[in-house]
Amino acid sequence: MATKTEMPVLVGVDGSEQSLAAASWAAEEADFRNAPLRLVIVGDDPSRDGEVWETLSDAAEQCRNERPRVEVFEEIRHGRPIEELIWSSAEAQLVVVGSRGLGRVAEAVLGSVSTAVAMHARCPVAVIRDRRTSFAVGPVVVGVDDSAPSQVALQTAFDAAAARRTDLVALHVWRPVLAEYSWIEAPSGAAWFSLDDAQRELAAQLGRWRASYPNVEVHEEARFGHPVEELTAAASHAQLLVVGHRGRGGFERLLLGSVAYGVLHHAECPVIIVRASHTP
Numbered sequence: 001m002a003t004k005t006e007m008p009v010l011v012g013v014d015g016s017e018q019s020l021a022a023a024s025w026a027a028e029e030a031d032f033r034n035a036p037l038r039l040v041i042v043g044d045d046p047s048r049d050g051e052v053w054e055t056l057s058d059a060a061e062q063c064r065n066e067r068p069r070v071e072v073f074e075e076i077r078h079g080r081p082i083e084e085l086i087w088s089s090a091e092a093q094l095v096v097v098g099s100r101g102l103g104r105v106a107e108a109v110l111g112s113v114s115t116a117v118a119m120h121a122r123c124p125v126a127v128i129r130d131r132r133t134s135f136a137v138g139p140v141v142v143g144v145d146d147s148a149p150s151q152v153a154l155q156t157a158f159d160a161a162a163a164r165r166t167d168l169v170a171l172h173v174w175r176p177v178l179a180e181y182s183w184i185e186a187p188s189g190a191a192w193f194s195l196d197d198a199q200r201e202l203a204a205q206l207g208r209w210r211a212s213y214p215n216v217e218v219h220e221e222a223r224f225g226h227p228v229e230e231l232t233a234a235a236s237h238a239q240l241l242v243v244g245h246r247g248r249g250g251f252e253r254l255l256l257g258s259v260a261y262g263v264l265h266h267a268e269c270p271v272i273i274v275r276a277s278h279t280p
Helices: 017-033 046-066 081-091 114-120 148-164 195-212 227-234 256-266
Strands: 009-012 037-043 072-078 094-098 125-128 140-143 168-174 218-224 240-244 271-274
Touching: 009 017, 009 081, 017 037, 017 046, 017 094, 017 125, 017 148, 037 046, 037 081, 046 072, 072 081, 081 094, 081 114, 094 114, 114 125, 114 256, 140 148, 140 227, 148 168, 148 195, 148 240, 148 271, 168 195, 168 227, 195 218, 218 227, 227 240, 227 256, 240 256, 256 271
Parallel strands: 009 037, 009 094, 037 072, 094 125, 140 168, 140 240, 168 218, 240 271
Antiparallel strands: 125 271
16 A cells, blocks of 8 residues: 555546646645645546546646646546545545536536535545635645644644745634623633633644744734634635644634634635544
């Protein structure tokens, strides 16, 4: 079985502008990771494989032209896009999909499956909304709590920042537990944390990662507010946002699992979703 570093970056394509943007981003990411790139198109009508192959070849040629150092492979799969991409994710280090797809190949409309793939794939998933050139600059932003998915997200984010030679913004969204009769309901088992407590927790979690990535400049931010709103705002000028999925921190201020869906729909920059079972 191939090791993680030998596994490809896998991107689902369908001929739409969204999937071509995803393929372009995936080629760049494969270049960063020194990994091969695997383009997959899913259809359910073998009689159309000629048309499908043309669509796939056009996307592959684009990737080869943009990233000549990256080894590119193409594959047609037959079945349902969600099931096939999730199945294929077991043999990938990252799956990349567009946020919407309205391409010539109607059987592979990625816009209808991107959320499902992001939530259920067996490796981290990057969802690409746009081809904006502004995504090539700015920091990597990562949402932090003390959950297992958050720790995996931190490693993914540090790797991404190091590869891009850019800064990392580690954001913890803090929600205070108010008085007994407050109209804001406190999470069950919540502790009485102040903003200073949240900042200390954040600094403690980042300590070992700073030591492992001395060349990455880290900016720590503890904010008060709603996680989706704050993460989306922090990533408005970022080139990448990384969040954990289904993570529930001990101090229960940033429920990353509950916000992954929200940031996928509201963040403008590429978003990588990771779970505790994903090992970079």
